[in-house]
Amino acid sequence: MSQAESLVVVDGVSFSYDRQDGPIQTALDDVSLTIRRGELIGLVGQNGSGKSTLARHLNGLLLPDAGRVLVGDVDTRETEPGRLAGTVGYVFQNPDHALFLPTVREEIAYGLQFQALDESEAAARASTALAAFGLTQVADKHPASFGRGTRRLIVLAAAYAMAPALLVLDEPTGGLDYRLTSRLVETLRAYIAAGNSVVLISHDMQLVANTCDRVLALSDGRLIADGPPGRLFRDRDMLASTGLNVPDVARIAQALPETLVDPDTVAIDDFVEQFQRTVMKRELR
Amino acid sequence: MSVARASFDFYAPGSSWLHRRDPRVKLGIVIGGSALALLWINIWLLLSVLLLVHLVLWLAGYPLANLWTVWRTIGPLLIVVILVWPLFDRSGTALVTLGPIEITGMALLRGTVTAARLAAVSFVFLLWIGTTSVRELVRGFVRLGLPDAWGMSLTIGLRFIPTFAGIFQTVTDAQKSRGLVLEGNFIERGRLMLPILVSSLVTALRASEQLAMTLESRAFGATKRRTVLRDIQMTAADWMTLIVGAAVVATLVYLSLWHGFGQSLTAPF
Numbered sequence: 001m002s003q004a005e006s007l008v009v010v011d012g013v014s015f016s017y018d019r020q021d022g023p024i025q026t027a028l029d030d031v032s033l034t035i036r037r038g039e040l041i042g043l044v045g046q047n048g049s050g051k052s053t054l055a056r057h058l059n060g061l062l063l064p065d066a067g068r069v070l071v072g073d074v075d076t077r078e079t080e081p082g083r084l085a086g087t088v089g090y091v092f093q094n095p096d097h098a099l100f101l102p103t104v105r106e107e108i109a110y111g112l113q114f115q116a117l118d119e120s121e122a123a124a125r126a127s128t129a130l131a132a133f134g135l136t137q138v139a140d141k142h143p144a145s146f147g148r149g150t151r152r153l154i155v156l157a158a159a160y161a162m163a164p165a166l167l168v169l170d171e172p173t174g175g176l177d178y179r180l181t182s183r184l185v186e187t188l189r190a191y192i193a194a195g196n197s198v199v200l201i202s203h204d205m206q207l208v209a210n211t212c213d214r215v216l217a218l219s220d221g222r223l224i225a226d227g228p229p230g231r232l233f234r235d236r237d238m239l240a241s242t243g244l245n246v247p248d249v250a251r252i253a254q255a256l257p258e259t260l261v262d263p264d265t266v267a268i269d270d271f272v273e274q275f276q277r278t279v280m281k282r283e284l285r
Numbered sequence: 286m287s288v289a290r291a292s293f294d295f296y297a298p299g300s301s302w303l304h305r306r307d308p309r310v311k312l313g314i315v316i317g318g319s320a321l322a323l324l325w326i327n328i329w330l331l332l333s334v335l336l337l338v339h340l341v342l343w344l345a346g347y348p349l350a351n352l353w354t355v356w357r358t359i360g361p362l363l364i365v366v367i368l369v370w371p372l373f374d375r376s377g378t379a380l381v382t383l384g385p386i387e388i389t390g391m392a393l394l395r396g397t398v399t400a401a402r403l404a405a406v407s408f409v410f411l412l413w414i415g416t417t418s419v420r421e422l423v424r425g426f427v428r429l430g431l432p433d434a435w436g437m438s439l440t441i442g443l444r445f446i447p448t449f450a451g452i453f454q455t456v457t458d459a460q461k462s463r464g465l466v467l468e469g470n471f472i473e474r475g476r477l478m479l480p481i482l483v484s485s486l487v488t489a490l491r492a493s494e495q496l497a498m499t500l501e502s503r504a505f506g507a508t509k510r511r512t513v514l515r516d517i518q519m520t521a522a523d524w525m526t527l528i529v530g531a532a533v534v535a536t537l538v539y540l541s542l543w544h545g546f547g548q549s550l551t552a553p554f
Contacts, residue, residue, distance in 0.1 A: 061461065081458070081461040081462060082461045082464050082465050082467075083466060085461070085462055085464035086464065089462065090462035091462075092455065092458070092459045096487055096491060097455050097458075097459040097484055098456075100479075100480045100483035100484045100487065101480075110480075111464045113464075114463075114464030114465070115464065158463065159462075159463070162464065
């Protein structure tokens with residue numbers, strides 16, 4: 001892909017927390033990467049590996065001690081997170097950190113007021129987001145009246161409505177059942193197909209394997225792997241050293257003969273498709 | 286490097302003579318020390334109290350960085366007191382006249398005395414809260430008669446100050462990520478802060494509700510009597526400190542009230 005398609009460039013970023021009750025803690029150590037249009041990226045790593053710290057650099061909530069982060073042509077040190085929200089949307093893990101308005105519709109329209117849209121366009125965008133996340137029927141209800149899963153969908157829809165080119169989602173499937181998770185994945189795929197990008201922070205390796213086309217693995221603040229999930233989940237040594245587990249599908253695919261299933265297979269749909277094809281071929285013989 | 290304060294209290298763990306004192310004794314020192322600081326108007330005595338408290342804290346191994354933090358926190362207030370005092374106190378000879386405002390040496394001195402008194406009381410409190418953990422601090426209150434449930438509420442309240450500060454910061458970040466830019470004049474910024482305040486409150490209320498349920502699930506309040514894993518106990522050194530401290534404070538209070546000790550702005554007697 002050409003450089004012109006780059007959305008965010010993280011260039012040699014290091015960052016430390018100076019804790020009052022302990023030694024200085026290095027959270028990111030010389031991390032470099034480029035996020036391009038149309039990518040669905042999984043950001044994985046153990047607790048404390050630096051995932052959220054890196055993610056918060058992508059929209060300028062945190063600023064690097066060394067190196068720089070460019071959103072388009074804008075250095076995050078020269079602007080404010082609120083001004084980048086139209087380009088990089090960030091959805092926090094806890095939906096209650098974002099919700100405060102009396103109806104779902106107002107909550108979803110909230111961010112649009114900062115984008116200087118005319119009222120009809122803002123209303124249309126809010127309606128589209130409500131429909132995309134299956135919230136149209138509850139648009140006039142109070143967000144606090146719903147369970148955590150629905151509250152999470154509301155904040156996802158609110159970020160989606162702002163149509164940022166990059167959406168950063170911190171553990172977006174926590175509290176979502178299988179049906180809601182599938183719906184979210186479908187919505188994200190459509191969003192990617194429209195030329196946008198998503199960074200998905202998750203501990204659910206099977207979700208990352210099923211959904212993402214690129215995986216970034218962090219360990220102790222260092223970027224230790226960056227590539228397609230099939231390659232990453234074959235590197236058993238790297239996974240063992242970072243405490244990440246291999247998705248079940250990848251484990252089965254690696255255990256089976258290559259003639260049956262490609263050992264790089266990690267997504268369940270790919271596995272089923274390959275398996276059926278091979279078995280059908282054998283049956284036809 | 287970014288500062289992420291993990292704790293907002295002034296407690297610094299240690300095993301010094303001061304750290305080992307029973308929290309009730311340290312509370313006594315605070316009450317006695319504060320009473321003297323409020324009673325005296327003599328600048329040299331108040332500065333001596335400040336010096337003595339700093340010396341004791343230094344000998345107790347209290348971090349100088351924390352002392353500096355306290356100075357930085359109360360410093361602006363002290364400066365305001367010194368500067369504002371002459372606006373309301375016209376006694377003495379004018380040093381400077383700025384239109385209707387007359388600044389006298391006496392008023393400046395009185396402002397400085399008040400600032401020194403505030404600083405002395407603040408640092409006397411630091412003797413207690415800087416060398417006593419929250420657990421011991423609350424246990425001290427409970428042993429003085431505070432009901433257990435209230436003690437628990439106090440512990441949780443103090444323990445959750447950094448947690449709620451963290452929630453406030455995270456909510457601020459979440460709202461900034463939705464496009465919020467805190468700018469404009471004081472009123473405008475206050476209006477823009479509303480989403481942050483509402484979300485913080487909702488998150489805090491949910492956390493409180495969950496904590497209450499968790500505590501009940503762990504049998505909180507199931508019995509009136511309860512055991513204590515690590516209780517506090519008055520030692521001989523504690524009693525000695527308390528008796529000597531009380532005698533010193535009582536003598537100084539007597540001298541101050543009946544013999545005018547510390548009642549002159551500049552001369553001790």
